[in-house]
Amino acid sequence: MPDSLLERFRQRDRRALARLLSLAARGEILGENLAEIPEPAKPSRVVAITGSGGVGKSTLIGKLLDFLRHHGLTVAVLACDPQSPLTGGALLGDRFRMPVPPEDDGVFIRSLAATPGRGAVADHLRLLIRILEAYGFDVILLETAGAGQGDTAVQALVDCTVLLLQPESGDDLQWQKAGLLEVADVIAIHKADLPQAEQVEAQVRGMLSLSGGRPTPVLRVSAKTGEGVEALWTAIASQPLRRAKREAALSTKDQTVMVVPTDLVPEIQALIARRSGA
């Protein structure tokens, strides 16, 4: 990594940020280079927006961008779309749904291709987030590729995971299944302007009431009408900044290294998440 690039990045040169993100996304910043990225002045709030393809993640992020900019918060978006397992090609069509004034330096959107089989997110995301945080964005929104029921990997990278559901997406048995619903910190029933949104909300609430533990906020939101956008942000902003706490724990000198079989990793992550959430 050339020194001049880092120097420009430290001076908050936007082009240097863009180039640094490319290097990081391609895995060209590793190990020793990592220490050269400046420490963030303050933690960003990192929020994952996940849900199946077509549920409205990009469009809702477009609305959130309006809302957050109106409230003076700077926002970076990492928007993941799937990469072909056959050719490595990708059509990245998320930012098309997030119209922002081009002269607004308070918004930065980067499209990323998500490697197949890696849980609907791009590689090296932790580093990409760290770079955006060092640049100083108040909020970092991470949009997953259209995620399946088991794509839970994203929650380890963020402070808060928002799961979008929509009407007409299955009967109430769907909500009893394990996976994404378990790790969501906020559940939003999107397209609330459509009929049956209330029914889905009731079903999800019913399911959650069986699991005990901390109550997960459930709310209805519509990017089309703007209903619930403010309430959604209030729910997100009332979540603790888990990630900063976790990173701080990781950076302490007295780390314990433990070798575990990979099939135990999700269980251990869940245990850690439960502990740090308590």
Next chain:
Amino acid sequence: MPTSAAPIRVVLAKVGLDGHDRGIKVVARALRDAGMHVIYAGLWQTPEAVVRTVADEDADWLGLSLLSGAHLTLVPRVLHLLHEAGLDDVGVLVGGIVPEGDVAKLQEMGVARVFGPGTPLPEIVDFLRGHRRASHA
């Protein structure tokens, strides 16, 4: 399988007011299938918005599609803004309806190639692969 080389990143956009996006979508699909990362910026983009997208996405190429007849107004505007933003190393392609007499004008301004209707898709793919960075600097 993906090659070890970084995929070519291409922003595809329509500037101006015409709403014909069939061609640009066909091209987007062909470049995707050739292993490129296509950032689809879509319809009704201003030159300013396109240049912001190219900058933030750190793209190698920008493909503009115009069927409105406004290419001699909008393309120079985009090229000027790219230059102002220090993005001279980004190659610019134009597709759509461009009268033959205007092709040379666009290329003199700095457009790397103009691909008209009926261009075989592999020709566009080969061109991008053959010129990792184009020269309107």
